[in-house]
Amino acid sequence: MLVELSNHLAEGCPTVEDFLKAEGLAYHFAPIPSNPVYVIVSYINDTQIQYLQSLKTVSKITQIGTSYQLASRKWKKNSTVVKTGSLEIGGEYPVLIAGPCAVESEQQLYDIASFLSKNGVKFLRGGAYKPRTSPYSFQGMKKQGLELLRKVANEFDMKVVTEVLDYSLLDEVLEYADILQVGTRNMHNYQFLNGLGKVDKPVLLKRGLSATIEEWLLAAEHILLGGNEKVILCERGIRTFETATRNTLDLSAVALVKELSHLPVIVDPSQGTGLSKLIAPMSVAAIAVGSDGLMIETHNDPDNALSDGHQSVNFAQFEELLHQLRNISRLNNRPFDFEMQTVNLRSR
Amino acid sequence: MLVELSNHLAEGCPTVEDFLKAEGLAYHFAPIPSNPVYVIVSYINDTQIQYLQSLKTVSKITQIGTSYQLASRKWKKNSTVVKTGSLEIGGEYPVLIAGPCAVESEQQLYDIASFLSKNGVKFLRGGAYKPRTSPYSFQGMKKQGLELLRKVANEFDMKVVTEVLDYSLLDEVLEYADILQVGTRNMHNYQFLNGLGKVDKPVLLKRGLSATIEEWLLAAEHILLGGNEKVILCERGIRTFETATRNTLDLSAVALVKELSHLPVIVDPSQGTGLSKLIAPMSVAAIAVGSDGLMIETHNDPDNALSDGHQSVNFAQFEELLHQLRNISRLNNRPFDFEMQTVNLRSR
Amino acid sequence: MLVELSNHLAEGCPTVEDFLKAEGLAYHFAPIPSNPVYVIVSYINDTQIQYLQSLKTVSKITQIGTSYQLASRKWKKNSTVVKTGSLEIGGEYPVLIAGPCAVESEQQLYDIASFLSKNGVKFLRGGAYKPRTSPYSFQGMKKQGLELLRKVANEFDMKVVTEVLDYSLLDEVLEYADILQVGTRNMHNYQFLNGLGKVDKPVLLKRGLSATIEEWLLAAEHILLGGNEKVILCERGIRTFETATRNTLDLSAVALVKELSHLPVIVDPSQGTGLSKLIAPMSVAAIAVGSDGLMIETHNDPDNALSDGHQSVNFAQFEELLHQLRNISRLNNRPFDFEMQTVNLRSR
Amino acid sequence: MLVELSNHLAEGCPTVEDFLKAEGLAYHFAPIPSNPVYVIVSYINDTQIQYLQSLKTVSKITQIGTSYQLASRKWKKNSTVVKTGSLEIGGEYPVLIAGPCAVESEQQLYDIASFLSKNGVKFLRGGAYKPRTSPYSFQGMKKQGLELLRKVANEFDMKVVTEVLDYSLLDEVLEYADILQVGTRNMHNYQFLNGLGKVDKPVLLKRGLSATIEEWLLAAEHILLGGNEKVILCERGIRTFETATRNTLDLSAVALVKELSHLPVIVDPSQGTGLSKLIAPMSVAAIAVGSDGLMIETHNDPDNALSDGHQSVNFAQFEELLHQLRNISRLNNRPFDFEMQTVNLRSR
Structure with a gap:
């Protein structure tokens, strides 16, 4: 913790110093002519920071x-590998999670899952409850959507990835999903995140919009x-001034997070x-920058999708992507x- | 709805035209040389938009x-006045909502409310559940905080304004609060907002961070x-590239929203x-730009506040502000x- | 200067230490368990910073x-008052700078200046060379615009404020203007700024877009x-994600800069x-936040302005603003x- | 051009209509119940847009x-290939432009160019005049730097890429450089860009910071x-709220611009x-997203670079990058x- 003083006391600041001594904190005083500072060596708790932060003689505190x-x-050198059943995320092989933006019908989901499964995809995504900016847009099939996801995924031996829109829906989603997605709008919802800390299923945590x-x-x-x-992190674009793309996909964040954190x-x-x-x-x-996988909105008929068709790929585009x-x-x-x-299937 | 065509068909696009006709939608075709467009006059629903959006011949759809x-x-010309008891927000008089960032103790809250009440303030704010970026920071007194807010507010005949952190806490907060605050991190949480639509208490909706x-x-x-x-709207700063201030308070948004909307x-x-x-x-x-009120973090002892002391005013600063x-x-x-x-008190 | 070490040497980092000693720089070493740091007390030059910055054992350097x-x-406690002739900016009275976005004709400029002058405005702004995003937009009357500005301003005993678009135009503008405006697009053009450092006229420095x-x-x-x-600073809005307004006018920056700097x-x-x-x-x-003045685009006929009519006020709006x-x-x-x-005139 | 009306005149708006007729512009009126609009089919010039924009009955004009x-x-379907001597940018092969951030000495430049040339690099970059945020930082070797760039590049048969800081320096840089770089701070400097339109050398146009x-x-x-x-476009990161990286490199912009424009x-x-x-x-x-080349800051000794050492690669890192x-x-x-x-050399 670095404590900068506002009044340039070359001799140090008695209030700060007295506090640090009283609290038994180890520190150094550095009389930089224009900006004398204290560097606190000991661990310092929240209340202590608050106290220092509000002193008139303190201009700035930097972590x-x-x-x-x-x-x-x-804290943990080795990369974390998140497991669900026999499948791994963050392990040797990057993963592909695909499926429609929203579950629309059993037939739609069956067609898509069948196609994906044939191509080796093991994770089926799909929105049952949809967060929509406009209250006049399609809000998802809700519980029925969850049931369809589970049923169709079971048929093709796939894992279900779906969003938990709100803490109140957690139990319901837990019953059907293998991986719980936290949307960009919920990344700052700490009450909810704390609740997910008590759950025994993987959480796919999307980066907040800003x-x-x-x-x-x-x-x-x-x-x-x-x-x-x-915990699996998911970069999904940040909000910037640019309007030609919906968001600005920040790939340098992926490369950097792989260094800063052990999480996939x-x-x-x-x-x-x-x-x-x-x-x-x-x-x-x-x-190319080291992502542990991709999440791709895939639709059998994007032109008639009820949600986000313009950002989904169709089957032909998906096969070209696989290539x-x-x-x-x-x-x-x-x-x-x-x-x-694919290799395994062929070798059978 | 404006539909721009991607392939510059001077004669219009049969696919689009057929669809509009089949759906019975009124439209105009404008053969702008570089960008022919359709303007759709009828109301057009979500599914119809999705369909058009994903046509190859359509380059862009603009609301x-x-x-x-x-x-x-x-929709509603007259400004909405939100009432809670005999008090009004958005009415003739701008309101002042004040109190500590977080409820810390009965004594703290009593001292602050007593001071505010003497100065005519009728709305007591205070956080019971605190959303904190770091899980290592003080998380609030929770239910006990709500109880204290109610108790102290009653004593001074004030209204309680406090944040509902999550839909799962709604019933608990409803029991104690007069105005339900939706924090900046929850503005995009539509499941939660829909839930608040069923409630019979005012909602103070903070603008999302971005x-x-x-x-x-x-x-x-x-x-x-x-x-x-x-519904009461609350501008609380947006996230920009600037780091010298915590957020960028967007006062032009206040002036503009007063024109666009009837809400306070x-x-x-x-x-x-x-x-x-x-x-x-x-x-x-x-x-000066027309705000219907202010929400001010006020603390008896900001230097020792457990949360956000650096952005709270103390009693002397508050009195100067009132002036x-x-x-x-x-x-x-x-x-x-x-x-x-103050006038009423004096006239008694 | 704060030097953080990347490899957590509890004993300090010989390379850093040797360098600091060799260069004769005073420093402190603070063995914070997770992040040992050096705080450098002496003044440290650019080359020294570069050297430290690129050491493998150094993770971060903070000013x-x-x-x-x-x-x-x-550096200078007292507020700077910028003078041009007998007029002051940053002094006792806030100033009003007004005029059209672009000079369009002698008649237009005469009408506007006459109106402004009658209302006590002493600074006439107007663009002669216009920076336009599109090369297909009106680019200004150029040198003829400068001549008109000078002529009309002289007639009403006003000062001319106009933009220098480029260093190559400096001499030309110097001949006609009293205050040289640096546009938002040139704020980062340091070669140009250095050139303005040699000039004996006030510079109005607009804040860069970002x-x-x-x-x-x-x-x-x-x-x-x-x-x-x-030097006169001018806040003119920053670029953010918001599109409802052209820019986001950052009034908190004005209040803050008045504290950080002595410049108007x-x-x-x-x-x-x-x-x-x-x-x-x-x-x-x-x-209200302490600005030393305003710069207002004013036009006799905004509906027919060749540039930025939608953000100009007409005469009636200007009089209401003065009120x-x-x-x-x-x-x-x-x-x-x-x-x-106005007072002086009345007292005559 | 799309003209939205503000007062919802179901019958159209006489002022707008009269104007369009008087100007002989072809248009359509679409009486959308909540928002009637005019779509203008003819080409419409700047003055006409300005006029419409400022009518009270017009709420919004959209291009x-x-x-x-x-x-x-x-306008031009085929990709533009920019040539300098026998070399091409935007052609069959992506190009590599490399060299130090700033020219520091003949020895430094010689060592770097020698290394790059051995690895097949044909474009030598280097800053002679450096735009620096702080006036206290190293400002470059200026004209001497240009002379060294030319001399060393000639020795290794390389092309010189260097920034023109300001229009006033254009003639000087033209004498020494093969490709003129426009920095991010100058992208909005239209006076300067117009000047470059008259020059017979390639211009490398960096994207503006925002x-x-x-x-x-x-x-x-x-x-x-x-x-x-x-003209060669160069994506170099945009300014966002993220501070962990210096800028946010926007690779989706590269993929999109390759579609929108024919320029490399x-x-x-x-x-x-x-x-x-x-x-x-x-x-x-x-x-991977289709860039026509890369510009890489390369330094023989980044730890001692006078500028931007922390974002330069050394020789070993450069060879790994080539791999x-x-x-x-x-x-x-x-x-x-x-x-x-390399192939050619080997085949000799």
Whole structure:
């Protein structure tokens, strides 16, 4: 903790010094001519920070080092591998999570899951409860959507990834889902995150619309601190001044988070760009920077999708994407999980 | 709805045209040389938009006019006055909501409420459940905090304004609060907003950290659509690249929203700037642009506050602020609610 | 300067320490368990910072205190008053700078200046060379515009404020203008700013579209360092994600800069909001937070203006604005310069 | 052009209609119940837009289609290949531009150019005049730096890429450089861009710090309109709220601009991230999304660089980067220009 003084006392500030002594905190005083500072060596708690922060003689307090601990690679060197059944995220193979933005009908979901499964995809995504900016938009099939997800996923031996819109819906979603998605609008909802810390299922934590990397990792910290270590981060674009794309997909954040944290990171180029034509190039780029997987909105008939059709790929586009992903995976010497199954199936 | 075509068909696009006809929608075709467009005159629903959006021949669809209706002044000309008991927000007098960031103890709350009440303030704010970015920070006194708020407010005949952190806490907060605050992190939590639409108490809806004015009004629309017309908007600063202030308080949004919507708008300069020294000037400026009130973090001892002491004013600063507000209210010929009571008290 | 170590050497880092000793720099080592740091007390130059920054054992270097010096109130306590002839900016009275976005004709300029002058306005603004995003927009009357500005201003005994678009045009503008405006697009053009440091006329330095307060003050530092102390800062809105207003006018920056710097600060609500209906409320608010003046785009016929008509006020709106400014100036006990002249005229 | 009416005149708006008729403009009126609009089919000039924009009955005017023309792929289908001598940018092979942030000495430049040349790099970058936020930082070797760039580049048969800081320096830089770089701070300096339109050398136009894609292409339009068709775009990161990276490198902009425009686009990951460890992953990702080349800050001794050492790669890192680029180029079936030479050399 670095404490800057506002009144430039070359001799130090008695109030600050008295407090540090009274609290038994180790510190150094550095009489920088224009800005004398105290560097506090001991651990300092929240109340102590608050006290210092509000002293008139203190102009600024700066945290030294990271504010998250459990999410940091300093705390845990080895990359975390999140397991659900026999499947792994953050392990040897990048994963592919695909499916429609919203579950619309059993037939739709069956067709999509059947197609994905044939191509080796093992994670089925789909929205049952949809968060929509306008109250006049389609709000999802709700509980019926969850039931369909489970039923169809079981048929193809796939895992269900779906969003928990609100803490009040947690129990319901827990009954049907394998991986609980926290949407961008909920990343700052700490009460909810604390609740997810008590759950024994993986949580896919999307980055907030305007969350810094540090805030994103602190959100993960809320879950980790509750005891749930199965956290998967998901970059999905941030809000900037640019309006030509829906969001600005921040791939440098992926590369950086892989260094700062041991948690797996995947990328959602559908939400991240909002334009189906940008999904393929940004998917390949995401893998190139080290993403542990991709989440792709896929639809049998995007032109008639009830939600986000313009940012979904159709089957032909998806197959072309798989082709490109196979290429980049060869380049990386890190094949995708969907390639694994294809190999296995062939070898039978 | 404006539909731009991607392939520049001077003769129009049969697919689009067929669809519009089949759906019985009134439209005009305008053969602008570089960008022919269709303007759709009829109301067009979500599914129809989705269909058009995903046609290859369509390059862009633009909403014409506002996406919110109930929140718009086009829908309701007269300004909404939100009532709680005999008090009004959005009415003749701007209101002052004040109190500590977090409830810390009965004594603290009693001292603050006593001071505020003597100065005519009728709304007591205070956090019982605190949303904190770091899980290692003070999280509030929770239910005990709510009980103290109610008890102390009753003693001074004040109204309680406090945040509902999550839908699961709604019933608990409803029991104690007069006005339910939705924090900036929850503005996009539509499931929650829909729930608040069923409640018979005023909702103070803070603008999201990176919410556009349109998204903010659409969030209000979610509540209004549920049947709760008692929505108060609160500008509290947006996230920008600037780091010298905690957020960038957007006062032009206040002036603009007063035109676009009939709902009352207040301003929170404590959250908006994060610096106690900026609270007074930005408060006066907020009233100057037409704000219906202010929400001020006030603390008996900011230097020892457990939360946000650096953005709270102490009693002396608060009295100085009241002095400035009285002046600006004279200028506007729109006295504050706290001045009313002072007058009444004196006339007794 | 604060130097954080990346490898957590409890004993300090020999490389850093050797360097600091070799360079004769005073420092402290603080063995914070998770993040040991060096605090450097002596002045440290650019090359030394670069060296430390690139050491593998150093994870981060943080500036302590401000990076600007001449622009800081730490360096000069008293507010700077910029003079041009007998007029002052940053002195006792806030100033009003008004005129059309672009000079369009002698008649237009004469009508506007005549109107402004009658109302006590002493500074005439007008664009001769116009920076336009699109090359297909009106680019200004150029040199002829400068000549008209000078001629008309002389007639009404007003001062000319106009933009220098580029260093190559400096000599030309110097011949005609009293105050040289640096536009938002040039705030980062340091070569140009250095050139303005050699000039003996006031410079009105607009804040860059996405410049932090610190960068803005550093831009002023470039001019001050060249020897020109006549720098006036002008807040004109920053670029954010919000699209309902042209820019987000940052009034908290005005209040903050008045504390951080001794330089005068004025506000341009025309550029800042891009909407003529927001000019009056934001002007009053700007004065409320302590602005030393306003720059208002005024036009005799905004509906036919060749540039920015939608963000200009017409004569009736301007008179209404003056009325409101007189009120706020009474409130502040700080009358405007335009009121002074009115008073003088009356007392004759 | 789409003209929305503010007062919902179901019968159309006489003023607008009269104007359109008087000006002989073709239009359609669409009586959308809540928002009647006019769609103007004819070309409409700046003055006409201004007039409409300021009518009280008009609430909003929206451009339909793109505002740039010469830079658009609608105007020119085939990708532009920019040539300098026998070298091409935007052609079959992506290019590599490398060199130090700033020229520091003949020895430094010679060592770097020698190393780069051996690896097949044909474009030598280096700053002679450096734009620095702080006036206290190293400002470059200026003219001497230009002379060294030319001399050393000639020795290794390389092309010189260097920034023109200001229009006043254009003639000087033209004498020494093969490609003129326009920095991010100058992208909005239209006077300067117009000047570059008259020059017969390629211009490398960096995206402005907070420029939208449309503004970037409009900046290119300024140069193209002057007659210079040799424009190379360079994405270098935009300013967002994120502070963990220096800027947010916007790779989706690269993929999108390749669709919107025929001009070549390259990427600068050094400026874009500000962190040397992110250069390699973001370089590979840039090529994956279709970038026509890369600009890499390379230094023989980053630890002692006088400028931006922390975002430069050293020789070992550069060779590792080349290895990764060779891999991704194989994947794309689009070898780099540096590979070409290696092949040629080997085949001799």
